Amino acid sequence: MSTRSDMRRIAVIGAVLATTVAVGSPAYAAGEIQDGSANVGRVNVTSGETTTSSGDLALCDVDPQTPTPSSGTEPAKTYGSIAKFGKGTTECKKVGDDNVVKMSGTKFELTALKQYGYTKITRVSTYSAECTSTPTGTSGKFSLGGVSGLEIPNPMPAGHMIPLKNNKGELLARVFFNEVTKDQGAIRLNVMRVAFPPAGVTPLRGSIIVGSVECRPSF
Numbered sequence: 001m002s003t004r005s006d007m008r009r010i011a012v013i014g015a016v017l018a019t020t021v022a023v024g025s026p027a028y029a030a031g032e033i034q035d036g037s038a039n040v041g042r043v044n045v046t047s048g049e050t051t052t053s054s055g056d057l058a059l060c061d062v063d064p065q066t067p068t069p070s071s072g073t074e075p076a077k078t079y080g081s082i083a084k085f086g087k088g089t090t091e092c093k094k095v096g097d098d099n100v101v102k103m104s105g106t107k108f109e110l111t112a113l114k115q116y117g118y119t120k121i122t123r124v125s126t127y128s129a130e131c132t133s134t135p136t137g138t139s140g141k142f143s144l145g146g147v148s149g150l151e152i153p154n155p156m157p158a159g160h161m162i163p164l165k166n167n168k169g170e171l172l173a174r175v176f177f178n179e180v181t182k183d184q185g186a187i188r189l190n191v192m193r194v195a196f197p198p199a200g201v202t203p204l205r206g207s208i209i210v211g212s213v214e215c216r217p218s219f
Contacts, residue, residue, distance in 0.1 A: 033186040036062035036099035036133060036215040040088030043079045045206040052080045060092035062099045083208050084109040097135055101213050104128040108210050110194055113173060116202045117166035122149035124210060127191045133215035140189040140213060142178060170201045186216030
């Protein structure tokens with residue numbers, strides 16, 4: 001079943017589970033996934049000699065020994081001609097032996113491709129994600145609401161990709177949904193990521209992350 005782009009009231013939800021394993025050769029080192037961290041999004045896009053970078057929006061962390069706060073709020077902001085983010089919040093906390101991290105965001109809009117012949121308006125009204133870790137494993141879930149400019153499936157499979165093309169059929173960017181990295185019981189979940197190809201027809205390079213959480217087993 002597909003959810004058409006103009007059906008704003010329908011929410012897409014999904015979940016992911018990782019159990020702890022003791023062996024293997026992960027694509028990413030375990031240390032790269034934090035004990036528990038969340039952010040509303042991140043912009044890191046270069047066009048020619050101009051770089052638009054936001055850092056991790058409303059970043060939070062469960063570790064009290066780090067300078068990163070346990071919760072965050074990010075006001076609505078426009079990042080040049082690249083993207084717009086509405087208000088978003090994060091929360092990272094310990095509940096007994098467990099780590100629980102959450103984020104929620106609003107009113108994301110991709111504006112970078114308008115000048116390159118992509119006429120559809122790509123927006124996400126609401127998005128959220130959560131990651132919970134216990135001594136034996138981790139679980140994550142996400143939701144999307146009010147997606148316009150794209151036709152997305154419901155339920156959403158992990159790593160679902162939609163290419164964005166101009167009227168000539170040339171690839172401008174790829175949009176990934178429910179993007180999951182697993183490593184020895186740890187999870188990183190990006191609700192959505194816009195990736196500009198390294199050798200595309202536009203000068204845009206880099207990516208935009210829309211909502212991200214990560215956690216690893218609380219040994």
